[in-house]
Amino acid sequence: MKILLGLITPTSGTAEVLGFDAQTEGLRIRERVGYMPEHDCLPTDLSATQFVIHMARMSGLPATVARERAAETLRHVGLFEERYRHIGGYSTGMKQRVKLAQALVHDPKLLFLDEPTNGLDPDGRDDMLGLIERTGTDFGISVIMSSHLLGEIESVCDSLVLIEEGKLDRAGAVTQFTGLGDVLVVEVDRDPELLVSRMITHDVNARVDGRIIEVEMSDGSATAEAALMRLVVDSVVDLGLPLVRVARQRHTLRDMFRNDGPSASGNGEVV
Amino acid sequence: MESLDEVPQPRGVVYDLGYRNYDGPRLGRRYAIRSLYVLSLRNTFGLGRGTLPKVLAFGLALIALLPAIFTVAFGALAGENFELVEHHDYFGLIQIIIVLFVAAMASDLVGNDRKNNTLPLYFSRPIKRDDYLLAKIAALATALMSLTLVPQLLVFIGNWLGASDGPGWLGDNISDIWRIGATSTLASVQLAVIGLAIAMFTTRRAFALISVLAALWFSVVFTGVLVAFVGPGWAAVAMLATPLYVTGAATYVIFDAVPARGDQAGEMADQVAYADLPGWTWIAALVAQTAVALFFAIRRYRKVTL
Numbered sequence: 373m374k375i376l377l378g379l380i381t382p383t384s385g386t387a388e389v390l391g392f393d394a395q396t397e398g399l400r401i402r403e404r405v406g407y408m409p410e411h412d413c414l415p416t417d418l419s420a421t422q423f424v425i426h427m428a429r430m431s432g433l434p435a436t437v438a439r440e441r442a443a444e445t446l447r448h449v450g451l452f453e454e455r456y457r458h459i460g461g462y463s464t465g466m467k468q469r470v471k472l473a474q475a476l477v478h479d480p481k482l483l484f485l486d487e488p489t490n491g492l493d494p495d496g497r498d499d500m501l502g503l504i505e506r507t508g509t510d511f512g513i514s515v516i517m518s519s520h521l522l523g524e525i526e527s528v529c530d531s532l533v534l535i536e537e538g539k540l541d542r543a544g545a546v547t548q549f550t551g552l553g554d555v556l557v558v559e560v561d562r563d564p565e566l567l568v569s570r571m572i573t574h575d576v577n578a579r580v581d582g583r584i585i586e587v588e589m590s591d592g593s594a595t596a597e598a599a600l601m602r603l604v605v606d607s608v609v610d611l612g613l614p615l616v617r618v619a620r621q622r623h624t625l626r627d628m629f630r631n632d633g634p635s636a637s638g639n640g641e642v643v
Numbered sequence: 644m645e646s647l648d649e650v651p652q653p654r655g656v657v658y659d660l661g662y663r664n665y666d667g668p669r670l671g672r673r674y675a676i677r678s679l680y681v682l683s684l685r686n687t688f689g690l691g692r693g694t695l696p697k698v699l700a701f702g703l704a705l706i707a708l709l710p711a712i713f714t715v716a717f718g719a720l721a722g723e724n725f726e727l728v729e730h731h732d733y734f735g736l737i738q739i740i741i742v743l744f745v746a747a748m749a750s751d752l753v754g755n756d757r758k759n760n761t762l763p764l765y766f767s768r769p770i771k772r773d774d775y776l777l778a779k780i781a782a783l784a785t786a787l788m789s790l791t792l793v794p795q796l797l798v799f800i801g802n803w804l805g806a807s808d809g810p811g812w813l814g815d816n817i818s819d820i821w822r823i824g825a826t827s828t829l830a831s832v833q834l835a836v837i838g839l840a841i842a843m844f845t846t847r848r849a850f851a852l853i854s855v856l857a858a859l860w861f862s863v864v865f866t867g868v869l870v871a872f873v874g875p876g877w878a879a880v881a882m883l884a885t886p887l888y889v890t891g892a893a894t895y896v897i898f899d900a901v902p903a904r905g906d907q908a909g910e911m912a913d914q915v916a917y918a919d920l921p922g923w924t925w926i927a928a929l930v931a932q933t934a935v936a937l938f939f940a941i942r943r944y945r946k947v948t949l
């Protein structure tokens with residue numbers, strides 16, 4: 373992200389943001405993008421209003437516009453009366469909101485968010501993700517965010533780039549990685565082996581994993597799914613097993629890591 | 644006449660305009676630098692901050708003004724030109740106040756941004772790294788002017804008002820105006836750059852403060868003692884390397900007030916005379932010190948990792 377902002381020079385290669393070269397036209401890029409760093413970066417002895425106004429002016433907004441937009445942006449991120457208090461007394465969630473506000477205040481074309489949900493509790497996390505989603509959909513600003521929390525990426529992002537140990541691993545639309553699998557997942561309360569052996573007599577592959585049975589579909593079509601579903605349900609009724617659920621398996625981004633072995637630390641950068 | 648009842652009562656309506664995009668002008672780099680300069684200057688005087696920074700800044704500025712205020716007051720009371728303190732002596736008189744101000748403000752100006760990690764936010768704005776430094780130096784130099792230029796002008800105005808022959812006195816002393824302007828500007832810029840350059844090398848405010856105090860104040864004490872024991876040549880070298888000696892000497896030179904060959908253990912003016920260097924050397928040394936400090940400061944900020 374810092375390379376894209378023109379703040380550090382890459383060891384090799386070039387980068388282009390909004391049609392500007394990151395190394396030589398950093399100023400023009402930085403006029404048009406917003407950046408929310410990962411770590412704490414706010415002065416403690418200014419109020420949120422003062423600080424966001426100042427940051428708006430640093431981005432080139434005239435003084436009166438800066439004041440208007442600072443007030444509006446703080447309202448959008450959900451800071452109201454507390455914005456007149458010194459930032460030193462804020463909770464982590466409020467500070468994250470101020471950080472987002474300062475990145476948004478000059479109406480950038482593109483927003484870089486570095487781990488925006490760091491240090492937030494589950495509620496604050498949901499709030500922040502909601503804000504980010506609105507930024508993309510309602511405000512019309514493209515967002516690039518980095519996160520190591522795959523659930524977050526699944527819920528707010530359209531596409532992703534997986535970078536592992538500094539190397540590009542894969543890239544594509546999020547839906548591409550979270551599509552439906554060709555497996556029915558069946559959960560029963562007892563004796564899953566009975567169901568597995570019954571499936572095998574019907575020439576259907578199945579394996580057991582704890583109380584979960586994964587039943588393979590012949591192909592990914594809806595008719596195959598319906599037929600297999602009927603077979604599973606009939607068999608369960610026939611065997612008198614207590615059924616908890618039966619559903620088609622849905623891939624999560626986590627599976628990308630499962631298939632590749634043990635490496636669990638990824639950095640999804642997502643547009 | 645309408646009765647009050649007929650006036651339509653305003654009804655409270657909340658308009659949620661939603662997010663609005665901005666298509667207006669973006670004023671770019673120069674404006675950003677100016678904004679940073681203005682905020683930094685306000686910060687030095689504690690405007691928009693708590694009580695303590697205000698008290699500190701205005702307190703020091705007030706103490707620096709005291710000799711000038713006394714001069715004006717006694718001049719007015721005595722009814723004749725009463726020179727309690729002369730222009731070329733003023734910086735020497737309030738030296739410690741200037742040093743304290745530089746140390747406190749320099750460590751504050753750059754220390755806070757380092758401590759709070761605000762630099763990545765600044766450098767993701769349309770400014771370059773040198774611009775940040777420039778704005779901070781300009782802010783501190785301007786703030787310092789309130790300790791260097793303002794009291795000097797006050798003394799000048801006080802003396803003028805106290806003179807029995809106002810126009811005649813003005814005619815005789817008008818050349819002091821450019822001397823006041825030149826010495827205040829040189830001293831303010833020199834000390835601002837040196838103070839900031841030192842303060843930039845540490846992230847801890849307390850260390851920054853002590854380092855600046857040590858570099859500016861202890862160096863004067865040290866050189867003062869050293870000069871008493873060495874010959875004119877080494878004395879000159881020591882003084883040329885000491886920021887406040889150079890500030891003082893340049894001021895004497897500009898006010899044409901270097902005494903005759905003096906005493907090596909005497910006051911700063913006598914010690915400067917003892918070194919017996921041509922006047923321009925001191926001004927050149929002041930510029931050189933400023934340039935060296937600026938070089939290190941720029942290099943420091945180009946290398947700082949975000």
